[in-house]
Amino acid sequence: MIFKTKRLTIRLLKKEDLPSFYRLQNSQKVMKYTGSMPQHLAECTTDLKDLITKYSKTNNNFWVWAIENENNIFIGTCAIIFNDKKEWEIGYRFIEDFWGVGYGTEITQGLIEYAFGHLQLKQLKAYVDKRNVGSVKILEKLFNYKSTYWNNKDNCWDMVFEICNI
Template structure:
């Protein structure tokens, strides 16, 4: 399934491409952005290019993956968001769709995570017909927790990652079927 770009009021969500590596590297190398991700910031753009290839492979294999978020006003990639089919265990679970997002710090606090996430929830529940979407956040990441709760996600579990306590969230499809 090829996914067309999704437009919101202020954003364009599009499949990641090789040309996005430079802007994506700004995210990947930023210690503030990576603080609650559980991995160290990267120092070589080649790792970002490899990550883009992995995500493009997820598009082919699973029909979904994280997308570039382009702010319409500036025309630049400001982060990524999207649904991902989780195939490696998180909180002892696999085979579920996870909502995720990550933005450059200068775009924090502007509602872009919420705006892009709403588009992905509509896509997942509407176009994909999912019954449930999951998410998780580090217990100290109050901004992400606030966003998930504002979107209607319910905290249903806690689990430990190597970098600390994480909260597990679930959102059931409430669209008419």
């Protein structure tokens, strides 16, 4: 286990997660605002293996974990990564059946606490397609809005949020 929140357990991904990971990554609705297309089973198999392999790499700075609910069901993934802009960034994805019950806010709070408390990070960023209204609302509550810019790669307006550990 990496950390827990009131209703969620965050743990390392494992190969047995493939059916649920595929359900997450293959969903048009889940992937709509990620800048990626839904993945086929072969892509999910490769990605899951790659993410698991990263756990054992020295100086790994790309952490993607499984999220389980209170019934020990895989419901999504969350991440703390060192992005291409040399910033620590958080993110999460949930299987559509688990939207709208407050898990997004809960996992964001958990990621903040883990990043600042356990990892001793000083700053976190979050990037979100401004059309992703649910995630925008969560970030507006928990982070500070910094800017909006046109993301050529993903062909959307991205909002940038930041929080600092003082």
